[in-house]
Amino acid sequence: MPTAASRRSRASTCRVPHGSFVALLGPNGAGKTTLVHILCTLLRPTGGEARVAGHDVRKVPRDVRRALGLVFQEPSLDDRLTVFENLIFHARLYGVRRRDRRPRAWAALELVELSDWANATVATLSRGMKRRLEIGRAMLHEPSLLVLDEPTTGLDVQSRRRIWDYLEKLRREQGVTLLLTTHQIGEAEDADTVAIIDHGCLQAVDTPANLRRRLGQQLVSLQVSDRALARRLTARFGRRAWEQGGALWIDSERPRALMQELLDDPEAWGKIDGLQLVDPSLEEVFVSLTGHGLRDQTADPRERLLGFAKAGGEHTR
Amino acid sequence: MIGRAIQAVVDYLGAVHAVWLREVLRMLRDSGQIVGAFSRPVLWVMIFGIGLTPYFRTGLRETTFMVPFTYVQFILPAVVVLNVIYPAVQSAVSLIWDREFGFVREVFASPTPRSAVFLGKLFGGATIALAQGLLVLVLAPAANVPVAYSTFLAALIPMAAAALAFTAIGLFLAARMSSFQGFGVFANTLILPAFFLASSIFPLDPSLTMEQALQTFPAWLVFLVHANPVTYAIDELRWVMIEYRQFDATTARLVLVGFVLVPVAAAYHAFRR
Amino acid sequence: MPSVAERLVKPVRRLGRSGILIVCGLAALVGVRQLPPDASLSQVREAEVLLVCAPPGLPPLLTPQADGGFAGREAELVRAVAAQIGVPAQWNTQPGWGRGADPSDWGVRPSACNVAAGGIVASERTRALMDLVVYDRAPWALAGDPGAETIGLYLPFWGIDRGTGARAIREMGARPRFLFEAAHARDALQNGQVGAILTLRPVARWLAGGDRRVDRVEALPVQSLAIATWKGRTTLNRAVRRAVPQAGSAAAR
Numbered sequence: 001m002p003t004a005a006s007r008r009s010r011a012s013t014c015r016v017p018h019g020s021f022v023a024l025l026g027p028n029g030a031g032k033t034t035l036v037h038i039l040c041t042l043l044r045p046t047g048g049e050a051r052v053a054g055h056d057v058r059k060v061p062r063d064v065r066r067a068l069g070l071v072f073q074e075p076s077l078d079d080r081l082t083v084f085e086n087l088i089f090h091a092r093l094y095g096v097r098r099r100d101r102r103p104r105a106w107a108a109l110e111l112v113e114l115s116d117w118a119n120a121t122v123a124t125l126s127r128g129m130k131r132r133l134e135i136g137r138a139m140l141h142e143p144s145l146l147v148l149d150e151p152t153t154g155l156d157v158q159s160r161r162r163i164w165d166y167l168e169k170l171r172r173e174q175g176v177t178l179l180l181t182t183h184q185i186g187e188a189e190d191a192d193t194v195a196i197i198d199h200g201c202l203q204a205v206d207t208p209a210n211l212r213r214r215l216g217q218q219l220v221s222l223q224v225s226d227r228a229l230a231r232r233l234t235a236r237f238g239r240r241a242w243e244q245g246g247a248l249w250i251d252s253e254r255p256r257a258l259m260q261e262l263l264d265d266p267e268a269w270g271k272i273d274g275l276q277l278v279d280p281s282l283e284e285v286f287v288s289l290t291g292h293g294l295r296d297q298t299a300d301p302r303e304r305l306l307g308f309a310k311a312g313g314e315h316t317r
Numbered sequence: 318m319i320g321r322a323i324q325a326v327v328d329y330l331g332a333v334h335a336v337w338l339r340e341v342l343r344m345l346r347d348s349g350q351i352v353g354a355f356s357r358p359v360l361w362v363m364i365f366g367i368g369l370t371p372y373f374r375t376g377l378r379e380t381t382f383m384v385p386f387t388y389v390q391f392i393l394p395a396v397v398v399l400n401v402i403y404p405a406v407q408s409a410v411s412l413i414w415d416r417e418f419g420f421v422r423e424v425f426a427s428p429t430p431r432s433a434v435f436l437g438k439l440f441g442g443a444t445i446a447l448a449q450g451l452l453v454l455v456l457a458p459a460a461n462v463p464v465a466y467s468t469f470l471a472a473l474i475p476m477a478a479a480a481l482a483f484t485a486i487g488l489f490l491a492a493r494m495s496s497f498q499g500f501g502v503f504a505n506t507l508i509l510p511a512f513f514l515a516s517s518i519f520p521l522d523p524s525l526t527m528e529q530a531l532q533t534f535p536a537w538l539v540f541l542v543h544a545n546p547v548t549y550a551i552d553e554l555r556w557v558m559i560e561y562r563q564f565d566a567t568t569a570r571l572v573l574v575g576f577v578l579v580p581v582a583a584a585y586h587a588f589r590r
Numbered sequence: 591m592p593s594v595a596e597r598l599v600k601p602v603r604r605l606g607r608s609g610i611l612i613v614c615g616l617a618a619l620v621g622v623r624q625l626p627p628d629a630s631l632s633q634v635r636e637a638e639v640l641l642v643c644a645p646p647g648l649p650p651l652l653t654p655q656a657d658g659g660f661a662g663r664e665a666e667l668v669r670a671v672a673a674q675i676g677v678p679a680q681w682n683t684q685p686g687w688g689r690g691a692d693p694s695d696w697g698v699r700p701s702a703c704n705v706a707a708g709g710i711v712a713s714e715r716t717r718a719l720m721d722l723v724v725y726d727r728a729p730w731a732l733a734g735d736p737g738a739e740t741i742g743l744y745l746p747f748w749g750i751d752r753g754t755g756a757r758a759i760r761e762m763g764a765r766p767r768f769l770f771e772a773a774h775a776r777d778a779l780q781n782g783q784v785g786a787i788l789t790l791r792p793v794a795r796w797l798a799g800g801d802r803r804v805d806r807v808e809a810l811p812v813q814s815l816a817i818a819t820w821k822g823r824t825t826l827n828r829a830v831r832r833a834v835p836q837a838g839s840a841a842a843r
Contacts, residue, residue: 040426065428076423078339080346085339092335093427095328121346345608355615359622367627370822385717387822389627452619459623461721461824 014195014205016179018144021171023188024181024195025286031200032181033073036149039179040070053144066094069138069176073149075130077137079123083114086122087137094141108136112166128159135166145177146170152187185286196286220250220258223274229267247274332429336437337444340408344445350407354400354449361396362389362456365518386559389460393453394554395517397472398547401450401479402508408442409487410503413494435488435588439581442484443477450476462558475553478573482546485580492587514538515547516563546576630823631675634704640672640679643703645687648746649772650796651815652708658683663792664707667725667817667834671705674833688746688770700820705830709747711790712814716749720818721827723834730758730810731794734802738785740765744775744797745789750813755788758810790815 016022026032037043038050041061049056055063077086087105096104109115112132122130131151138146148167152160170176180187188194189208196203196211204211224230230248234241240251252258255277262268262275344350366389384391415421424434454472457464464472486507512518530539542548549569556562562569626632634640647654651664659665659681672679686697687708693715698706712722732741741764743755752768759766767784769775776797778784787797790813791806798804817834819827 042422042426062428065426068426070423070426072419072422072426074419076419076421078343078420079418080343081339085342089335089339090423090427092331092338093424093429095331095428345612346606348608348611351608351611351615355611355618358619363622363625370628385714387721387824452615455616455619456623459625459627461627461827 014193014202016145016177016193018177019171019175020192021167021178021190022180022193022195023191024179024197025183025185025188026181026197027183030183030198032183032197033149034200035197036070036072036147036181039064039147040068041065066141067144069141069143069146071131071134071138071146071148071151073153075127075134077122077130077133080121082119082121083109083125083133084118086133087140090137091140096141104140104142108140111139111169112136113162126159128155128162131155131159131163132166135163139170139174139176143176145179148178148180150181150183152182152184219278220252220255220262221274221276221278222248222250222262222272224248224271225273226271229271249278329430329433332433333437333440335429336424336434337441340438340441341444343411344404344408350404354404354452357400357403358396358453358456361399361518362393362453362460366392366396366460384561386561387461390462390559391555392518393457393460393462394558395512395515395551397450397453397476397554397558398479398515398517398551399508399512400453401446401476402483402512402547403446403504404449405442405446405480405483406487406503406508408445409438409484410491412438412488412491416491431589432585435585438488439481439484439584442487443480446480446484447473447476450480457558464558468557471557472554475550475557475573478553478577479547479550482550482576482580485577485584489580489584489587492584492590511545511547514541514545515551516542517547517551546572549573550576626825628822628824630704630819630827631825631829634675634677634826634829638677640668640675640677640705641682641703642668642679643682643684643687643698643706643708645708645746646683646685647772648688648709648793650792663726664709664817668705668707671817671830671833675829687748691752693748704819704823704826706818706820709793710816710818711747711749712816713749713751716816716818718821720820721823722814722816722818723827723830724814724816724836725834726792726815727812728790728792728815729812730755730788730807731791732786732788732805732807733794733798734779734784734786736762736786736805738764740767740784742767742769742775742778742784742787743789744769744772744787744793746770746772746793747790747813747815750790754810758807759788761809 014022024032024035034043038045038057039052041057041064044058049058051057052064053067055067057064078089081089084105087108088101091101091105106115106118109118112135114129114133114136117125117129122133125133135146135148135151138148146167151167152163155163167178167180171178180191182188191208193205194208194211195205222233224233230243233248233250234243237250237252242249250258259275259277262272370388372388412421415424425431454464454469487503490503490507549564549572552562552564553566553569553573556566556569644652644660647660648664649662651662652660653662653665655661668679682703684696684698684702686695689696706720710716710720710722711728712724716722734741741759741762743752743759743766745752745755756766764785766788767778769778769784769787775787776799779787779797779802780799787794788807789797791804792815794804817830819830
């Protein structure tokens with residue numbers, strides 16, 4: 001059975017084949033989390049149809065839930081319980097047999113490298129560790145599909161790298177299907193399939209390479225040490241040339257011709273240290289499809305409450 | 318077929334047990350609540366009760382109340398109920414935090430039926446409440462209330478009723494509230510009025526009939542005390558502990574049954590949404 | 591092989607800070623409940639005398655002696671209480687005790703004594719006033735001829751229902767006659783003014799003397815005899831409890 005999940009948003013259809021890695025890319029408020037909630041049957045779809053491992057989310061939500069491993073955008077651990085207790089609680093909730101609970105909990109801890117923290121209270125864990133624990137927890141009941149809602153948001157670089165390592169390992173060793181939402185384009189680059197979502201609609205579903213190809217153009221990247229030359233090029237291409245990361249980028253309609261022209265230009269000789277053609281990143285694809293960049297996040301009421309609680313809050317938690 | 322049915326029941330009970338255990342463990346990690354559980358009985362029995370006992374000392378023609386108990390004996394069952402109400406509401410209200418901090422998603426997105434989660438929460442809160450109520454009985458010898466095994470077992474019934482009722486009320490409020498104002502709000506608007514208006518720490522003169530009581534106390538106060546279901550929980554417990562009751566036994570027991578069933582039903586309804 | 595101490599410590603340690611808090615809390619509760627809830631016992635110790643309210647006489651429980659003291663079972667119990675506290679007992683005889691049907695007319699005041707003894711029967715009325723320490727169970731008994739036409743009712747007890755006795759006599763087909771004095775009652779039985787006397791068993795035996803029969807009256811409920819302290823004087827009451835062997839835990843209240 002090749003299909004682990006398929007879902008439909010508005011008129012578009014997306015199939016997530018078994019064992020693949022699908023990134024759901026969209027800005028905040030695009031409907032990513034809504035889609036995740038529909039998949040995990042917390043919300044009922046208003047229209048269309050969604051199936052997880054062949055189970056309809058409307059008709060057999062219980063089977064859907066059992067087949068899913070979930071990592072939510074915000075932490076959903078009990079921070080007063082220990083790491084191990086959280087895992088055992090999850091195992092009980094998902095009806096994992098008694099004799100399997102402890103071995104699986106230890107295996108999950110090993111996977112996410114938290115074995116030494118088994119008896120620590122979750123409240124004492126860093127954000128990255130909590131997220132790792134959640135990934136380990138989601139695997140306890142051996143789901144065929146792991147859904148992660150923005151798993152690396154707000155984490156430092158090391159934590160992110162670790163999480164990617166775990167996910168890669170899970171996919172390689174256990175053949176788990178990954179469905180991941182993100183608003184960071186870099187995270188979608190390694191996916192088998194990228195689905196771009198905005199305003200609750202799927203805008204495009206394809207491999208990252210195909211999406212880039214769809215945009216068609218390539219960019220010219222120059223390393224220019226001579227300021228005068230840089231100014232001349234910027235003046236010539238106007239808004240289609242910009243500086244970023246120490247390089248000058250030019251979005252030309254005919255990039256290869258531009259490259260040849262620069263190579264042939266005697267005035268530029270010795271002033272260009274590097275010159276290359278670059279495929280457009282998904283960011284450009286994204287902008288071209290949605291007409292805007294990724295929106296900024298604003299603090300919502302829940303975050304304000306979190307701030308209140310962290311500042312001491314009322315005496316009950 | 319039967320095997321699958323049994324498996325379903327076992328899974329269901331397993332889930333109830335998981336949620337129950339989590340509630341209990343959570344309470345055990347909350348040092349603030351533990352300190353409260355121990356300090357409340359000391360405050361009410363040892364300080365308040367013993368301090369006021371001389372004012373209720375009886376003697377021939379020297380007292381208004383001819384009652385077969387001392388003041389501290391009178392309030393001991395009420396303090397038991399108080400120590401049940403506090404943790405019951407407190408544990409139920411933690412549902413708001415679970416919701417705001419996302420833990421509820423872990424539970425609601427699991428294959429566990431909502432009713433199992435509800436029962437786990439209800440029984441968890443009630444267990445914690447019952448345990449804290451029992452702590453007060455440690456002070457029973459200080460109040461000169463002998464607690465035999467039979468008394469102890471009989472006392473569990475009204476205590477469990479109060480525990481279930483208030484956990485359910487807490488769950489109902491927590492399920493319906495959209496924002497969190499802190500536990501102090503619950504303490505001041507729910508727990509303390511329910512406790513004070515329950516013939517708990519001031520006796521509505523026990524030897525008086527309803528008509529006489531209305532002459533001694535303002536009518537609104539008498540009415541509120543009679544309308545408060547906690548009154549009957551305390552009355553029932555008082556009967557068990559010091560063999561004294563102010564209200565009719567059948568009425569008290571019927572009120573208690575209703576006091577458990579109505580909030581539990583309401584909370585379950587609110588919880589399912 | 592883990593030691594006992596280790597086994598006890600392990601679950602507490604697993605709970606961490608809360609485990610320590612719970613253990614400390616329980617210890618605090620048990621410790622705090624040892625605090626005396628009132629000053630009644632220390633007042634007796636300071637005064638170095640245990641004042642005992644008693645009726646003028648209630649043989650054989652309290653038989654007056656020439657020196658103003660008493661002999662008899664309750665007198666022994668009172669002396670045991672005094673010895674337990676470590677002070678002498680001093681009798682404070684209440685002349686009004688037992689005169690008339692209403693104890694509020696007897697003039698017995700909580701300020702007059704620490705302990706009350708003298709045929710106090712556990713009942714709602716006495717419990718409302720006093721903390722009772724029940725030392726014996728006493729069934730109703732009939733001293734003399736059960737078929738007598740006139741049966742005396744002698745009830746020198748605090749808290750007993752006279753109506754019950756009078757009704758019982760009528761149900762036996764006899765005429766009740768109320769008797770109030772111990773000596774008078776005994777004389778009435780000796781000289782045949784009454785054929786029998788209905789009372790509680792210890793007193794019935796004394797009235798019967800040895801030459802008359804004593805029959806237990808099964809139809810009436812068994813009563814509990816008690817030594818009492820005034821309500822709310824808990825520490826003193828506990829001293830009494832320690833000195834007096836109690837009869838039946840159900841009756842101890």
